[in-house]
Structure formats: C-alpha cells, structure tokens
Amino acid sequence: MTTATHAADTLLWSAGDGKGRAARTAEILLTLARLGFGELVDRAWWLRWLPDLHPPTPEEPPAEPGAVRLRQMFEALGPSFVKIGQLLSSHAGALPQDYRQELARLLDSTLPLPFPVIEGVLAAELGETWRTRFAALDPQPLASASIGQVHAGTLPDGTRVAVKVQRPGAQAIFDRDFDIVRDLVRHTRLHALLHMTRDQLDAIVSEIIGFTQAEFDYCREADAARRLGAMDIPGMRAPHPYDDLCTRRVLVTEFLEGPTLNEVLAHLDDPPWLHDHAVDRDHLARQIMRNQIVQALRYGFFQADPHPANLILMPDGRLGYVDFGIVGELDDQARRDIVDMALFEMLDDFEAVWPILVRYGMPTPQTDVRAFRAEFKELSARYKREGTRSFSGRSLGFYIEEQLMLYHKHHLKVATGWATYLRGVIVYGNTAAMLSEKLNFMRDNLPIFQEIKARQELSDLTLERAWTEGVLRQGYDLQRSLRALAVLLRRAEEGELTLLTDEGPRSEQVGNARLRAAVWTALLLLAAWATVTLRGALLFGSVSWLTVGLPAVAACAWGLAVSLRRLRP
Numbered sequence: 001m002t003t004a005t006h007a008a009d010t011l012l013w014s015a016g017d018g019k020g021r022a023a024r025t026a027e028i029l030l031t032l033a034r035l036g037f038g039e040l041v042d043r044a045w046w047l048r049w050l051p052d053l054h055p056p057t058p059e060e061p062p063a064e065p066g067a068v069r070l071r072q073m074f075e076a077l078g079p080s081f082v083k084i085g086q087l088l089s090s091h092a093g094a095l096p097q098d099y100r101q102e103l104a105r106l107l108d109s110t111l112p113l114p115f116p117v118i119e120g121v122l123a124a125e126l127g128e129t130w131r132t133r134f135a136a137l138d139p140q141p142l143a144s145a146s147i148g149q150v151h152a153g154t155l156p157d158g159t160r161v162a163v164k165v166q167r168p169g170a171q172a173i174f175d176r177d178f179d180i181v182r183d184l185v186r187h188t189r190l191h192a193l194l195h196m197t198r199d200q201l202d203a204i205v206s207e208i209i210g211f212t213q214a215e216f217d218y219c220r221e222a223d224a225a226r227r228l229g230a231m232d233i234p235g236m237r238a239p240h241p242y243d244d245l246c247t248r249r250v251l252v253t254e255f256l257e258g259p260t261l262n263e264v265l266a267h268l269d270d271p272p273w274l275h276d277h278a279v280d281r282d283h284l285a286r287q288i289m290r291n292q293i294v295q296a297l298r299y300g301f302f303q304a305d306p307h308p309a310n311l312i313l314m315p316d317g318r319l320g321y322v323d324f325g326i327v328g329e330l331d332d333q334a335r336r337d338i339v340d341m342a343l344f345e346m347l348d349d350f351e352a353v354w355p356i357l358v359r360y361g362m363p364t365p366q367t368d369v370r371a372f373r374a375e376f377k378e379l380s381a382r383y384k385r386e387g388t389r390s391f392s393g394r395s396l397g398f399y400i401e402e403q404l405m406l407y408h409k410h411h412l413k414v415a416t417g418w419a420t421y422l423r424g425v426i427v428y429g430n431t432a433a434m435l436s437e438k439l440n441f442m443r444d445n446l447p448i449f450q451e452i453k454a455r456q457e458l459s460d461l462t463l464e465r466a467w468t469e470g471v472l473r474q475g476y477d478l479q480r481s482l483r484a485l486a487v488l489l490r491r492a493e494e495g496e497l498t499l500l501t502d503e504g505p506r507s508e509q510v511g512n513a514r515l516r517a518a519v520w521t522a523l524l525l526l527a528a529w530a531t532v533t534l535r536g537a538l539l540f541g542s543v544s545w546l547t548v549g550l551p552a553v554a555a556c557a558w559g560l561a562v563s564l565r566r567l568r569p
C-alpha cells in the first residue's frame, strides 16, 4: 500500500482506524459506557484493558431505549460494527423485534474513497499497466460501502462493466474488530440485553463473522456469479465475470442495465416512472419469489443477500442479481426436505412435516422437544385457522419468523443453509408484498414445487434402486400419496381448495366438483396401478394385494362416477 492510499484511507474510516487492539478495545468500552451499557461489561475484563479507569455507572438511567442505544453504539464504532449490526438485524426469530427494526436502520454510510485510492488498488492488483485493460472508468462511484466501492467502466472492446474495488486495509480493520467482538460476547452480558443466552449470541455472531470474512475474497464472488449465470432460470440473470480482471480485491463483471429494486420501491407512488420502466408489479413480485425457490431448491445454490439494491430490473423484464458476497448452499437432502415440507404444509400434514423440522433444528441439552413440538403444531394450526394458508408474501414472512422464534426459544440449533434460505424467504417475501397485494405464495409456486419434486423423483429412478427398494418403497409412496389425496379431497369437500383454481365465486361449485373428479381419477389410477404392480405381493403377510386392490379400484370408480354426475348441468 502506498503512503498516499494509507493517508486517504485513514481519513475515511470514521472510527478505529490505525489503532492497535488495546486502544481499540478501550475505545469500544468507553463507547459502551457512554451509551449506558457499562453495567453489562464484566469488570475483570474491563480493568485488564483500562487499569486507570473505574467502571462507568450511569447516575441516571439512560433516556433512550436499549435498542436505540445499541444502534447508536454500532454507528459510533464504524464500518465493521455497522456490518455486524446490519447482519444481526436480519436474524429473524432470534433478536427481539424492536432491536431488529432499530438495527435495520443502520446505513452503510461510508464516505466514498477518492479515485486515486481506487487507482492504487487497481495498480496493485492488476499491475501497473492496468489502464490499458479499460477504455474508460468513471471516477464517480456507483456505490460505496464498508468493504468495497463500485465504479462503472468500459472494456477496450466497448463492453460496459461494473468494477468493484476493495478498500485498502479494510480486511485488517475488520479482523481486529472481529476479535474484539468475540471477546465482547464472552465478557459482557450483551446477550441478556438481547434476551438470549451467551451461547446463542456467540453462535449468531460467529456466523456473521464467518460470512463477512468470506466477503473479502472477490474471487469467490466471481465463482458465484458464474455458478448462478449457468442456471437455466428464465426470469433471472447474473452478470458474466471477467476472470482475467478478477483478483481477491478487484471484481469486474458485465454491467447489468436497469434500475435496482430499491429504486423501483422508491417509485411505487409514481405511476409514470413505473410505466416508463415497464414495471409489472404483480409479475415482478412473483418473479422475486420464484427465482429464489428455483435457485435454492433446484440448484442448491443461491444469492443470500436479499437487499433490494442487489436486484436489477433489466429492460427485457428479467431480474439481474449482483453482489454474491453472501451465498447459501443446500445439499440434496435439504432441498428434498424443503420441497416436501412446502407440499406437506399445503396438505396440513403436520406428522409429515415434523421429522423434517427436527432434522434442521438440532435439539441441544436445553431443548424440551415435546414442548417444542406442541408449540410448533399449535403455530401451524393457528396460521391455517387464520386462513393464511395461501400466504401473501408478508404472512409467509410472519409465519417463518415465528417458526424461527420457536427454534430459538427452545434452543434448537438451526442448520446454516436452512436458516439462510428461510431468512431470504422472509426478506424477499416482504419486498414482494410491497410490490403486489395479489401475491399468493402457495398458489403461485405450487407448480414450481411440483416440478422440482418431479425432477427429484426422476433422478431417483435408477434401475438399481428400483430393484432393491422395490415393492416396499412403492407401498410407502403409495400410502403417502393416498394420504395426501385424502387430505386434498377433504379440503375440496370443505370448499377450501377453490383457492387453487382461478374460477370466480359463481363457478365455485363446479370448480369443487371438477376438483373432486380430478382427485377421484387420480385415486382410481393409483389404485389400478398398485393393483397391477403389486398383485403378487402379500399384505399383512397373508392377504393378497388383489383382494384389497380390486375393491379399492371399484370404490374409486364409483367415487369418480358420482362426481362426474354432479358436474352435469
């Protein structure tokens, strides 16, 4: 780093730059004391760092509520703390609502670095001849945040690019502060302020630090851009990275034209603007949800920083994704489980949902599994009772948030990929709900869940598996399918499933009768299929499948006939 860049950098970090660890710890402790959090600090630790001072005890109780003071503390302590505060605010279910709302107000308001500093990093990363690699580079940044700054540029062949450059020295400052934050968690009762145990806060903070440290390697972002770009998702676009211009601290990607979703949200009351930018709010809302589902559940890899500034509405109507600092991954089993869970939720089948729930929330010694189960079941039933089964974006967000609250309350440790996915659903759901009131998560996405499910099943159909698992597996699937169909049938009888049809109220009865006919047809086919394939097998050891299968076929045929009769005008 040159002296010039270092001097400029020093000017631009509002807090903490240039300090050693002890001085920075003292600064952090004094800030805690000033904001009335001195009481939370473990005295022995405090004295170790500040031998000449007495622990601060505010004479009067602080005027501002804890949440506001905590936000002020993060602001006062500079970019690394702002980053932690922002990520904390996304921890739905773990942090109390008032703290989350207050921390969400933290803005990444770092001053832009002067252009010569950016040029210095480009020279250090791409070599002294770096200028020949660009035809132009706009000195005015598009965006400036705590880790990096983005400039628009042009390659010699005329391609427009976005050039993201990391702040020199940022990683060292973050690393030093993260060490101190780990100590803070260990030696203060900040966890009590946030109504959690020290272990819980420690787990959350460690996850945040892990994510943030990974953001310092821009090569990972380039990889992520490539992985997302290779996905075949019609409504989605990821920028192509230029590998020969990407290093740990420089990322050059194709420029995606169009307003960010942030800008779209800021213009919701401005119909001419929306018209000029061809914004179809309902379509956009559905696309936001669908893109996330397909990335995560079909491909198992997804952009996990759901900030609306990271989504760009492109002129061709597709959604462009930028910023792959935080990505999530789901393995094959987790993807199957999420798809199954969504489908079982639609079928009200709590018994089927339960084993999946506990697979991704690991019980700890403090967990009372029975109490957790009872509360979860009650939560699920409450959402169904309140008629939110079909889920607008927001009610889905509330539902998931309450689920995460239960995991937290009962001290279950939620798997990272799973929690990252769910937190994304909450934020994307809220954004989508702002765009459209017509959003109906279940109805809009049922076909996608079914399609993904079908792909998963198909990939299972190897000959070897078919032979080894044979009759048993078929019997199990059949039993599950029959149960699912029985629930569908019951819900159709209760008149609820009209939600899944596009018919108006007038044709509700016809819709229901059609649905019943469809379900009976499916049952008939299933029964017939099972009777043929399992005819040789014995049920309960002695009864032949045929003696059960044939009456089942007859019963389904009769059910179908009755519903068809009801369909007659």
Ligand SMILES: Nc1ncnc2c1ncn2[C@@H]1O[C@H](COP(=O)(O)OP(=O)(O)O)[C@@H](O)[C@H]1O
Pocket: 142, 143, 144, 145, 146, 147, 148, 149, 150, 161, 162, 164, 239, 253, 254, 255, 256, 257, 260, 309, 310, 312, 322, 323, 324, 325
């Ligand atoms: N490839 C791109 N095309 C168009 N705009 C981009 C591109 N990459 C980044 N931007 C703009 O720059 C902003 C900041 O970039 P981002 O990668 O999100 O940085 P940060 O990690 O600091 O949030 C984005 O919100 C977007 O507006």
Ligand SMILES: [Mg+2]
Pocket: 307, 309, 310, 323
């Ligand atoms: Mg961003």
